[in-house]
Amino acid sequence: MTRTPNSRFFGRLDGDIAGILLLAALLIVVLPLGLDIFRLNMVGKYLTYAFVALGLVLCWGSAGILSLGQGIFFGIGGYCMAMFLKLEASSPEATKIQSTPGIPDFMDWNQLKELPWFWEPFHSLTFATVAVVAVPALLAFIVGLAMFKRRVGGVYFAIITQAFAAILTILIVGQQGYTGGINGITDLRTLKGWDIRTDEAKLVLYFVNAALLIGCILLCLYVRRSKLGRILVALRDKEDRVRFSGYDVANFKIFVFCFAAALSAVGGAMFTLQVGFMSPSFVGIVPSIEMVIYCAVGGRLSLLGAVYGTLLVNWAKTMLSESFPELWLFAMGALFIGVVMVFPNGLAGLYQQFIAPRLGRLRPRSGSGAGAPIIPPHTAAD
Amino acid sequence: MANPTDYLLAVEGLTVSFDGFKAVNDLSFYVDSNEIHVIIGPNGAGKTTVLDLICGRTKASGGSIKFRNRELTAMKEHQIVTAGVGRKFQNPSIYDDLTVFENLEISYPRGRSVFGALAFKRDAAVRERVAEIAEMIFLADHLDQRAEYLSHGQKQWLEIGMLLIQDPELLMLDEPVAGMSVNERKKTAELLNRIIQNRSVLVIEHDMKFVEDIAHRVTVLHQGKILSEGSMERVKNDPKVVEVYLGH
Numbered sequence: 001m002t003r004t005p006n007s008r009f010f011g012r013l014d015g016d017i018a019g020i021l022l023l024a025a026l027l028i029v030v031l032p033l034g035l036d037i038f039r040l041n042m043v044g045k046y047l048t049y050a051f052v053a054l055g056l057v058l059c060w061g062s063a064g065i066l067s068l069g070q071g072i073f074f075g076i077g078g079y080c081m082a083m084f085l086k087l088e089a090s091s092p093e094a095t096k097i098q099s100t101p102g103i104p105d106f107m108d109w110n111q112l113k114e115l116p117w118f119w120e121p122f123h124s125l126t127f128a129t130v131a132v133v134a135v136p137a138l139l140a141f142i143v144g145l146a147m148f149k150r151r152v153g154g155v156y157f158a159i160i161t162q163a164f165a166a167i168l169t170i171l172i173v174g175q176q177g178y179t180g181g182i183n184g185i186t187d188l189r190t191l192k193g194w195d196i197r198t199d200e201a202k203l204v205l206y207f208v209n210a211a212l213l214i215g216c217i218l219l220c221l222y223v224r225r226s227k228l229g230r231i232l233v234a235l236r237d238k239e240d241r242v243r244f245s246g247y248d249v250a251n252f253k254i255f256v257f258c259f260a261a262a263l264s265a266v267g268g269a270m271f272t273l274q275v276g277f278m279s280p281s282f283v284g285i286v287p288s289i290e291m292v293i294y295c296a297v298g299g300r301l302s303l304l305g306a307v308y309g310t311l312l313v314n315w316a317k318t319m320l321s322e323s324f325p326e327l328w329l330f331a332m333g334a335l336f337i338g339v340v341m342v343f344p345n346g347l348a349g350l351y352q353q354f355i356a357p358r359l360g361r362l363r364p365r366s367g368s369g370a371g372a373p374i375i376p377p378h379t380a381a382d
Numbered sequence: 383m384a385n386p387t388d389y390l391l392a393v394e395g396l397t398v399s400f401d402g403f404k405a406v407n408d409l410s411f412y413v414d415s416n417e418i419h420v421i422i423g424p425n426g427a428g429k430t431t432v433l434d435l436i437c438g439r440t441k442a443s444g445g446s447i448k449f450r451n452r453e454l455t456a457m458k459e460h461q462i463v464t465a466g467v468g469r470k471f472q473n474p475s476i477y478d479d480l481t482v483f484e485n486l487e488i489s490y491p492r493g494r495s496v497f498g499a500l501a502f503k504r505d506a507a508v509r510e511r512v513a514e515i516a517e518m519i520f521l522a523d524h525l526d527q528r529a530e531y532l533s534h535g536q537k538q539w540l541e542i543g544m545l546l547i548q549d550p551e552l553l554m555l556d557e558p559v560a561g562m563s564v565n566e567r568k569k570t571a572e573l574l575n576r577i578i579q580n581r582s583v584l585v586i587e588h589d590m591k592f593v594e595d596i597a598h599r600v601t602v603l604h605q606g607k608i609l610s611e612g613s614m615e616r617v618k619n620d621p622k623v624v625e626v627y628l629g630h
Contacts, residue, residue: 223500226499226500226501226502227487227488227493227499227500227502227504228496228499228500228502230480230484230487230488231488231499233477233479233480234477234480234485234488236479237477237478237479237480238475238476238477240439240471240475241471241475241476241477241541241544242488243459243460244437244439244459244460244463244468244469244471245463245488245489245544245548246460246463246464246489246491246494246548247460247494248458248460248494248495249460251495251496252496252499255496
């Protein structure tokens with residue numbers, strides 16, 4: 001009994017926590033010191049996508065459920081926050097030149113005479129904050145219930161989520177009097193009287209975002225460490241075996257789908273706060289697939305990998321689009337093919353394969369990084 | 383007709399058809415408490431389908447399956463497991479990416495709901511039970527190993543262990559010794575004879591030597607129907623059985 005499962009468990013814990021501390025140091029100390037506020041705000045924007053990537057690590061990486069519609073939840077979270085901010089920006093004084101003062105400008109342009117009923121509760125920040133998480137989670141619950149109880153899975157599930165992303169985009173664009181249409185909800189100004197457009201506010205929001213992200217990583221780590229996390233891996237492998245071990249498999253899938261949706265929505269809300277608007281271009285099929293690519297590049301089995309992957313891909317996107325805008329789409333396509341063909345476990349897999357063994361030689365018991373425990377050594381090479 | 387309340391498992395008039403083809407046709411048989419009941423028969427006789435029907439994987443077109451007088455055909459798979467029926471699949475069905483310990487732990491009958499699983503604690507009771515089962519299935523030295531790296535025979539034992547940890551009253555095994563070495567087969571027979579205490583076992587098997595070693599009662603299936611039933615001795619000498627199955 002030299003190595004009980006328990007000692008192994010704590011050995012892994014050390015490595016994960018070390019990785020998270022390293023990320024925290026990078027996000028909270030190194031980047032704010034090294035970047036000007038414009039770039040830092042941009043990193044903050046990238047990090048909002050990392051919430052989505054974290055959700056995908058659990059949903060896709062752990063449980064094997066590929067959702068191509070995470071933009072739905074990112075978008076709804078963002079819209080919930082944007083609705084509150086828009087109402088605050090649409091006080092009767094600020095909008096007195098409109099034919100109906102006191103309602104958002106785009107409603108006035110669309111000849112709406114009063115605020116629609118579903119906008120009313122968004123006067124309250126508390127309601128809006130709860131809605132950011134609750135509305136996407138509820139939607140995910142309904143979709144999950146309808147799909148997983150009927151044992152729809154795999155490719156079919158992915159296609160259906162994609163269809164939902166398309167439907168939601170069309171709905172938002174089509175109902176522009178209620179949603180701001182293709183332009184989205186723009187011209188957001190203050191949060192409870194605090195101007196979110198100033199450099200100082202952007203700095204504060206960056207730190208709030210980074211702290212939330214670290215919190216979410218810890219939450220994900222808890223879920224993965226729990227028996228539920230292992231059940232997710234088990235049902236990815238042998239769904240029937242889990243079912244015939246006395247588990248209602250659908251409930252576990254619904255849970256992880258809702259959890260991923262809620263995470264994405266937190267990212268969406270932080271996006272709105274930091275960027276100052278929300279539009280259907282962050283909801284549809286293309287952004288949803290891009291989010292999957294962030295996760296895949298970082299490594300769908302690794303929480304930290306997904307965060308680094310998101311940062312890296314977005315940074316590359318910005319750099320390339322600034323200098324060679326026409327090249328970006330090709331680069332993105334090549335990246336996706338590369339991930340699938342050459343390194344299926346993403347950056348985390350490469351780290352695991354090439355760097356971790358070397359670190360191990362330097363330090364007898366080095367950490368494996370938050371995601372690594374379930375990466376089989378040989379699949380990275382497949 | 384016997385009163386079904388006397389039996390642990392009572393299958394009566396069970397029928398299932400796939401696109402008009404009757405894979406199991408008006409089948410009736412009974413399993414007593416503490417009995418090792420073996421189902422044999424040629425390929426396509428419907429043996430695996432019978433297990434699928436009992437554990438809820440396939441829905442019956444007609445007939446009834448009563449386990450302790452509870453109708454199983456109306457229950458969901460996980461409810462059937464909770465009621466006390468465990469099933470081993472033909473190919474070793476284990477979780478490759480998890481360790482032997484984790485494989486066994488997932489089958490430990492506690493924290494089976496979503497939030498139960500989130501709050502599940504790996505306490506002394508769990509560790510002791512896992513260690514006890516691992517000892518029984520000859521895997522005590524492999525607890526930390528990823529299940530993927532076990533040999534074929536070890537995987538079969540692991541899956542049997544995953545069922546044992548649930549402590550089912552009825553254990554259903556689909557070809558437990560298929561692909562095993564002679565030595566492994568012997569150990570498996572030993573294992574089955576040991577775990578028979580306080581439970582019934584329903585086994586599908588092709589290996590006649592193995593069947594002779596373990597069976598209390600044998601049912602021979604042919605084209606979804608019972609061809610013969612009784613002790614191994616009786617079945618072996620039944621001319622109908624010899625003709626369709628044993629003779630080859």
